[in-house]
Amino acid sequence: xxxxxxxxxxxxxxxxxxxxxxxxxxxxxxxxxxxxxxxxxxxxxxxxxxxxxxxxxxxxxxxxxxxxxxxxxxxxxxxxxxxxxxxxxxxxxxxxxxxxxxxxxxxxxxxxxxxxxxxxxxxxxxxxxxxxxxxxxxxxxxxxxxxxxxxxxxxxxxxxxxxxxxxxxxxxxxxxxxxxxxxxxxxxxxxxxxxxxxxxxxx
Amino acid sequence: xxxxxxxxxxxxxxxxxxxxxxxxxxxxxxxxxxxxxxxxxxxxxxxxxxxxxxxxxxxxxxxxxxxxxxxxxxxxxxxxxxxxxxxxxxxxxxxxxxxxxxxxxxxxxxxxxxxxxxxxxxxxxxxxxxxxxxxxxxxxxxxxxxxxxxxxxxxxxxxxxxxxxxxxxxxxxxxxxxxxxxxxxxxxxxxxxxxxxxxxxxx
DNA sequence: CGATTTTTTGAATCATATCAACGTACGTGG
DNA sequence: CCACGTACGTTGATATGATTCAAAAAATCG
Numbered sequence: 002x003x004x005x006x007x008x009x010x011x012x013x014x015x016x017x018x019x020x021x022x023x024x025x026x027x028x029x030x031x032x033x034x035x036x037x038x039x040x041x042x043x044x045x046x047x048x049x050x051x052x053x054x055x056x057x058x059x060x061x062x063x064x065x066x067x068x069x070x071x072x073x074x075x076x077x078x079x080x081x082x083x084x085x086x087x088x089x090x091x092x093x094x095x096x097x098x099x100x101x102x103x104x105x106x107x108x109x110x111x112x113x114x115x116x117x118x119x120x121x122x123x124x125x126x127x128x129x130x131x132x133x134x135x136x137x138x139x140x141x142x143x144x145x146x147x148x149x150x151x152x153x154x155x156x157x158x159x160x161x162x163x164x165x166x167x168x169x170x171x172x173x174x175x176x177x178x179x180x181x182x183x184x185x186x187x188x189x190x191x192x193x194x195x196x197x198x199x200x201x202x203x204x
Numbered sequence: 205x206x207x208x209x210x211x212x213x214x215x216x217x218x219x220x221x222x223x224x225x226x227x228x229x230x231x232x233x234x235x236x237x238x239x240x241x242x243x244x245x246x247x248x249x250x251x252x253x254x255x256x257x258x259x260x261x262x263x264x265x266x267x268x269x270x271x272x273x274x275x276x277x278x279x280x281x282x283x284x285x286x287x288x289x290x291x292x293x294x295x296x297x298x299x300x301x302x303x304x305x306x307x308x309x310x311x312x313x314x315x316x317x318x319x320x321x322x323x324x325x326x327x328x329x330x331x332x333x334x335x336x337x338x339x340x341x342x343x344x345x346x347x348x349x350x351x352x353x354x355x356x357x358x359x360x361x362x363x364x365x366x367x368x369x370x371x372x373x374x375x376x377x378x379x380x381x382x383x384x385x386x387x388x389x390x391x392x393x394x395x396x397x398x399x400x401x402x403x404x405x406x407x
Numbered sequence: 408c409g410a411t412t413t414t415t416t417g418a419a420t421c422a423t424a425t426c427a428a429c430g431t432a433c434g435t436g437g
Numbered sequence: 438c439c440a441c442g443t444a445c446g447t448t449g450a451t452a453t454g455a456t457t458c459a460a461a462a463a464a465t466c467g
Contacts, residue, residue, distance in 0.1 A: 028432080043353055055340060060445080061345065062350075063348070063349045064349060065395045066246055069345075069348055069349065071341065071344070071345065077343050081342075083337060083338050084341070084342070087334060087338075108445085116327070119424065120323055120326070120327075123323070123326040123327045123330055124319070124323075124326045126330050127326055127329050127333060127408090129339055130330060131286050131333055132332040132336055133342060134286060134333055134337040135286050135287045135290070135338055137337060137340045137341065137344065138274065138286075138287070138340065139287070140276065140344075141274070141340065141343075141344055141347075142272075143265070144344075144347070145266070146264075146267060146272065147264045148454075148455095149454080149455070150454090155381055168412090169413075169414065170412095170413065171415080178455070179347055179455075180414070180415095180454060180459085181414090181415080181416085181455095181457085181458095182454090182455060182456075183414090184414055184415050184416080185415085185416085185455095187414095187415095188415080188416085196264040232420080292465095347453095350425095351422075352423070353422090353423095371444090371445070371446095372445075372446070373444095373446085376448080381423070381424085382423080382424060382425080382445080383445080383446070383447095384423095384424080384425085384426095384446090385422095385423060385424075385446080385448060386446090387447050388423095388447085391447080391448085403442085407464070
């Protein structure tokens with residue numbers, strides 16, 4: 002199970018046997034049941050979580066009392082509240098299993114030590130963060146450049162399998178609108194809104 | 205001028221004299237006049253830019269033909285299109301000077317070499333990216349948790365000086381609404397919209 | 408199976424966009 | 438250093454995408 006993490010790391014840098022041993026002693030595999038929490042508001046986030054199997058969501062309760070999903074973590078994604086993890090301030094987020102999942106947890110303290118013992122890992126996490134930042138920018142751009150309906154249709158086109166794994170109200174929350182609205186556009190025919198040669202729908 | 209970069213790096217890691225020399229030979233100081241471009245769409249982004257003085261914006265033209273500002277870079281911020289920089293794919297963004305500015309440019313090739321020669325720099329950029337990612341998440345959250353008017357009032361409260369440095373239409377674009385709307389809320393008295401004990405307006 | 412959770416539907420409402428016109432400021436060349 | 442043109446800001450009328458509320462219908466789970 003930790004091997005899925007090792008495999009992932011090896012896509013970015015190359016670890017020798019000693020490095021792999023260090024990673025293995027630093028990481029802890031845990032199993033979480035659907036709806037179980039890895040983090041809740043007012044707690045300090047103490048670990049970075051690698052999803053080796055299943056699906057995790059990160060969300061907060063907005064001022065109207067609604068859940069707002071900020072990100073999903075699926076296979077081979079890291080998920081954590083970097084702000085709380087780094088500063089030690091209490092988090093405002095929930096991190097919760099959407100499905101029964103297998104998680105590799107790297108505790109902050111252990112992670113810091115690992116980065117000293119295996120400096121290559123600095124590069125790995127730099128690259129991971131660069132990817133995460135890029136994805137976040139792209140997501141943000143979609144939010145501002147598309148109508149809610151377009152964003153929904155694009156998401157379904159990009160991740161048809163994923164859409165079926167989660168309840169609709171979570172998809173609505175992730176995409177930034179109400180479940181009622183999602184239900185309405187699903188009912189409508191594919192009213193191909195503004196369609197101008199939709200090239201480049203990358204991941 | 206490059207010293208401002210060295211100073212910044214030293215806030216995160218400690219460089220010895222040899223390291224500093226490497227950074228200095230890798231970096232190139234450039235001066236850009238207001239409205240000058242560091243990047244335009246269809247070009248490949250080849251450098252990471254550190255703003256040592258002035259103000260830079262990163263934006264794209266959306267499908268309605270409007271400029272949408274994704275981020276501002278001010279003193280001590282790195283600004284680049286990480287996606288294009290990393291993948292070598294053409295960018296869709298503009299990077300442009302909002303004021304006459306002083307920039308430290310790190311070319312991708314030189315940067316990669318520097319990271320090999322001075323591995324500590326991996327850590328520096330990991331930390332920078334972590335901060336950038338955190339900021340991006342926070343900004344995204346504000347977009348979804350606040351009305352346009354609230355977001356404007358909070359921004360003015362947080363960065364009163366900066367608001368005066370840029371034209372209103374840029375602020376509107378950054379905050380995600382039209383210049384007309386900004387003009388309207390500026391005219392209004394401080395109609396303290398939904399105000400429910402607004403604690404925690406952190407940076 | 409009954410109980411909860413999730414999805415659907417319709418009507419009324421609201422925040423913000425759009426369009427269009429006018430006012431103001433500002434920097435650039437004569 | 439003034440005048441003119443362009444860039445920027447304001448205002449009002451109208452349009453619209455999405456929300457809210459409420460309630461019923463459907464699906465899922467122990």
